[in-house]
Amino acid sequence: MIEIQKLIKQADNKLILRGVDLSITKGETVAILGPNGAGKSTLLKVLANLIKPTSGQVKINGMDLKKEHLKIKKIVGYLPHSSLLYDHFSPLENLVFFGNVYGINNVETSAIELVKEVGLSFFLNEPVKNFSRGMIQRIAIARAIIHEPEVLLLDEPHTGLDQGAIAILNNVILTMKEKGTTTLMVTHDFKQAAEICDRIIIVKNGKIVDDFKIKDRDLNFVSEKYQLLTEGVS
Numbered sequence: 001m002i003e004i005q006k007l008i009k010q011a012d013n014k015l016i017l018r019g020v021d022l023s024i025t026k027g028e029t030v031a032i033l034g035p036n037g038a039g040k041s042t043l044l045k046v047l048a049n050l051i052k053p054t055s056g057q058v059k060i061n062g063m064d065l066k067k068e069h070l071k072i073k074k075i076v077g078y079l080p081h082s083s084l085l086y087d088h089f090s091p092l093e094n095l096v097f098f099g100n101v102y103g104i105n106n107v108e109t110s111a112i113e114l115v116k117e118v119g120l121s122f123f124l125n126e127p128v129k130n131f132s133r134g135m136i137q138r139i140a141i142a143r144a145i146i147h148e149p150e151v152l153l154l155d156e157p158h159t160g161l162d163q164g165a166i167a168i169l170n171n172v173i174l175t176m177k178e179k180g181t182t183t184l185m186v187t188h189d190f191k192q193a194a195e196i197c198d199r200i201i202i203v204k205n206g207k208i209v210d211d212f213k214i215k216d217r218d219l220n221f222v223s224e225k226y227q228l229l230t231e232g233v234s
């Protein structure tokens with residue numbers, strides 16, 4: 001589903017990604033862990049087509065990111081650090097707006113359903129400028145999946161969420177997985193990574209330094225591997 005070969009990203013004479021090779025199959029849920037500044041968000045931004053790689057090849061669903069980025073955009077959902085929501089719009093207005101951008105059918109019904117799914121039906125018509133950070137994050141997640149993407153790119157999705165909202169988000173991710181969605185999630189939250197992901201990738205200094213499957217939701221295994229590989233990195 002996602003094929004990355006020899007990906008290099010350089011900016012301001014700094015090598016941010018130093019030759020990333022990665023292959024992710026359809027339906028996998030993959031966590032990207034790594035210390036601050038390792039290049040995790042940059043990797044996600046390249047896949048979301050927000051920034052161009054310096055060199056290397058990226059294919060999503062068999063399509064070359066350089067040549068078919070418009071088609072790829074339609075099948076990719078991206079949750080960045082910022083919510084991308086319009087402050088003065090309600091959740092319903094925001095989701096209808098973004099749903100229309102993607103040209104989805106029955107946009108209002110889908111929007112109402114998604115707001116319900118993230119537990120904010122009561123606030124359907126309130127402007128999001130009055131929302132707490134966690135509430136905004138919930139609607140931002142709904143925005144990222146309004147077009148039922150085949151590939152979901154999540155940059156620290158659990159940040160700012162309370163326990164209830166974490167459970168809702170994990171449920172959303174697992175439900176999408178059942179439908180065949182491939183998810184790539186940057187996170188510092190090992191517990192959530194172990195809870196919902198099948199596979200962990202550790203990025204350090206712009207390179208993948210480990211890539212393994214998780215067995216039995218084993219958080220200790222993930223923590224130990226991480227510490228071993230990132231020792232000495234502040």
Ligand SMILES: Nc1ncnc2c1ncn2[C@@H]1O[C@H](COP(=O)(O)OP(=O)(O)OP(=O)(O)O)[C@@H](O)[C@H]1O
Pocket residue numbers: 011012014016034035036037038039040041042043
């Ligand atoms: N446009 C840019 N120009 C120059 N340097 C950049 C640019 N974008 C990112 N960087 C640098 O590249 C490095 C990797 O950034 P990135 O945001 O990908 O890290 P990260 O692994 O997501 O970190 P964090 O865990 O702190 O979010 C950082 O040192 C960052 O300052």
